[in-house]
Amino acid sequence: MKRFTISVVWLLLASFCSAQGPSSREIDSVYPESREMYIDLHQHPELFSHETQTAAKLAAKLRAAGYDVTEHVGGTGIVALLRNGPGPTIMLRTELDALPVEEKTDLPFASKVHSRDDSGVDVPVMHACGHDLHMASFLGTAEIMARGRDAWHGTLMLIGQPAEEGITGAKAMINDGLFKRFPKPDVGIALHVGNALPAGQVGVTTGIYNTNSNAIKITIFGKGGHGSAPQTTIDPIVIAARTILALETINAREVKPGEFAVVTVGYIHAGERANVIPDQAELGLTVRTYKDKVRKQVLAAIPRIVRAEAQAGGVQKEPIIDETGSTDAVYNEPALAQRLRPVLESALGKENVIATEPISPSEDYAFFVEQGIPSLYFSLGGADPRKFADAQAQGVTLPSNHSPLFAPDVEPALRTGIAAEVALLRNLLNTPAEELKKLAATPPR
Numbered sequence: 001m002k003r004f005t006i007s008v009v010w011l012l013l014a015s016f017c018s019a020q021g022p023s024s025r026e027i028d029s030v031y032p033e034s035r036e037m038y039i040d041l042h043q044h045p046e047l048f049s050h051e052t053q054t055a056a057k058l059a060a061k062l063r064a065a066g067y068d069v070t071e072h073v074g075g076t077g078i079v080a081l082l083r084n085g086p087g088p089t090i091m092l093r094t095e096l097d098a099l100p101v102e103e104k105t106d107l108p109f110a111s112k113v114h115s116r117d118d119s120g121v122d123v124p125v126m127h128a129c130g131h132d133l134h135m136a137s138f139l140g141t142a143e144i145m146a147r148g149r150d151a152w153h154g155t156l157m158l159i160g161q162p163a164e165e166g167i168t169g170a171k172a173m174i175n176d177g178l179f180k181r182f183p184k185p186d187v188g189i190a191l192h193v194g195n196a197l198p199a200g201q202v203g204v205t206t207g208i209y210n211t212n213s214n215a216i217k218i219t220i221f222g223k224g225g226h227g228s229a230p231q232t233t234i235d236p237i238v239i240a241a242r243t244i245l246a247l248e249t250i251n252a253r254e255v256k257p258g259e260f261a262v263v264t265v266g267y268i269h270a271g272e273r274a275n276v277i278p279d280q281a282e283l284g285l286t287v288r289t290y291k292d293k294v295r296k297q298v299l300a301a302i303p304r305i306v307r308a309e310a311q312a313g314g315v316q317k318e319p320i321i322d323e324t325g326s327t328d329a330v331y332n333e334p335a336l337a338q339r340l341r342p343v344l345e346s347a348l349g350k351e352n353v354i355a356t357e358p359i360s361p362s363e364d365y366a367f368f369v370e371q372g373i374p375s376l377y378f379s380l381g382g383a384d385p386r387k388f389a390d391a392q393a394q395g396v397t398l399p400s401n402h403s404p405l406f407a408p409d410v411e412p413a414l415r416t417g418i419a420a421e422v423a424l425l426r427n428l429l430n431t432p433a434e435e436l437k438k439l440a441a442t443p444p445r
Contacts, residue, residue, distance in 0.1 A: 020151070020430070021347030021423035022144050027415055029147075030140040034414060037061070038136035039109045045098030045125045045132070047115055048163040051076045054096045054135075058160050061139055065146040067158065070182075074173030078160035079182050082146060087154025088433035090425055091185035091373065093365065094131070094138040095164040101128040104404040129165065129401045130193035130382060133408050137191070137380075137417030144422050152429035157185055167213065167327045170367040179371055186436040187336065188375035189424050190365055191417060195398040196356075197381030198388040199412035202344055202420050203356030206337040208329050209377050211260070211288040212295050213362030215325040218243070218306055221317040224279035236281035237270045239313035243283070244268070246305045254301055261298050262288040262360060288360055290329060328366040329358075333374040335439050340376050340424055347423035348416065361401070374439040376424070380417050382408030 037057070046054050055076040063069045067080035076096065102124035103111045113125040127133075138158065145156055159178075163169030179185075197203055220243065222236030244265050255261045263285060270281035285302070289295040303321050310319045344353045356379055369375050383391075383398050387409075391398050399405035408414075428436065 020343065020426040022419055026144050026148070026422075027140070027418055030143040030418065031415060033143070034136045034140035034418065035410065037139050038132055038410060038414065041132040041135055042107075042127050043109050043111055043113075045111050045113055045127045046096070047100060047117060047123075047125055048097035048166040048169065049075055049118070050115070051096040051162050055160055055162070058096070058135060058139065062142055062158060065143050067142065067146065073178060073181075074162065074169060074176040076162040077169065077173045077176075079178070080142070080158040080160075081182065082156040082158075084149045084155070084429075085153040087152075087429060088186040088431060088436050089155040089157055089183040090428045091157040091159055091188040091368075092138065092141065092421060092425060093159040093161055093188065093190045093368070094134045095169070096135070096160050096162050097131060097165050097169070098125050098127045099129060099165055099402060100124065101126040101402065101404050103128070105407040107407055126404065128403060128406050130406070130408055131164070133193050133382070133410065133414060133417065134191065135160070136414055137421060140414070140418040141421040141425065144418065145425060152426050154429045154433070155183055156425065156429065157183060164363055167215075167325050167362070167364040170364040174367055174371060184371070185373050186433050187428050187439070188365075188368055188373045189421065189428075190375065190377045191380045191420065192363075192377070193380040193382040193408050193413060193417070194401050195383040195388070195406070195408075196359075197354060197379060198383045198385040199381045199409040200348075200385060200416055201352045201354055201381040202348060202416065203354045203379035203381070204337055204341050204344065204376070205332055205356045205358055205379070206334045207332060208290055208358045209332050210330050210359050211262075211290055211362045212292070212329050213325075213327050214287040214295070214299060214323060216285040216287065216302065217322045217324050218283040218285065219320040220281045220283070220306075220310055221315055221319065222277070222279055222281070222313070223316065225277050227275040227277055230277060233277045234314055234316070235277050236279065237277070239309055239315065240268055240270060240281040240283055242313070243306055243309040246309055247285070247302065250298055250301045250305070255294060255297065259294050260288075260290045260360070261294050262286070263298060263302070288362060290358060327362055327364045328370065330363065330366045330375075330377050331369050332376055333439050336374050336376050340427065343423050343427045344378075344420055347419050352416075374436070378420070380413060380420070382413045384409040385412070
């Protein structure tokens, strides 16, 4: 039944390919190599900022396809250019990195990789966010675009970006002269796979696509001592526990109902033994918002609560509150989204292009948008269509990105990703640069 489902999805997809969208024959010609690359990358993931082999593999494939490739941009980033006469410059971006997650999918090509993170800790590594499928789609698209240069003109700029999971890679590439050493794109395209849609479909969000993100580290200082004599100590774990509960009131009692805000404490590090009260505790927070006004409100509330709880606990030293990373929400230029949605509908079938709401994760593609590059960042369905339908009927959710169980339904998802990317690139690379420059690229804050 699985083979039947895949065949039906792909036959529907192929029957709707437009003149600008790739034919089923074109996709068939690159699919085996793309799938092979997917399996290789899935089995050999690398942590953010350490994607040396991943970048080298992708660079070699792009160079063999005829691209002018520059490596080590902003660390392990790669830039590949294919110039094909006068016309616009269009950017397609993929991510290179994986996550410190132990894979539990039971796939025959599941990752068994362990690596040392930047703290020197040995961690399991998995492509739990789907970047391996992004790269495989990226490669298939690159091959089709290189082989079919008679179907477009201009400059195709392919970006392999490191360290997306650390929200540092895009900024590092920009700081390394990405848009000074290389042409500045007229338009940017990117995608992200997930289980919110079945494989074979894509989602288009107009305006805000995802959230502002702020990562915060809080260190609470107490007074250590023997666990049997708490009266001689100032227990930072108790203060941290009260702080966590108090932080939960920001959304419940300070942010206006209906406004989006998330404050999540993702880790707490304190102590080593049951009978020892430590002298400090560390909390790691992620904050997500859509609007700048709400973002400022939440970020102002956090230090107020942290310091108040520490004072209530009798600390002798104020907590340290550090922002360890941030990125703005990715913004899809409305005029561009409206222009390109029919292109996707023509290539994939109208029923396979879904209007989607903003999502709660974040990522650093926003740094490219802030450089004045109007962009379309769209969602790629990754869920097995049958499992997706069953989950919908039962009112349950499938494993999300970053889950150790996350695994896209490769064939329909990969084929759809390639078809969508090629259709978008061909359309944009057949549009005069002057027309594309009229699109605004500054999101409303």
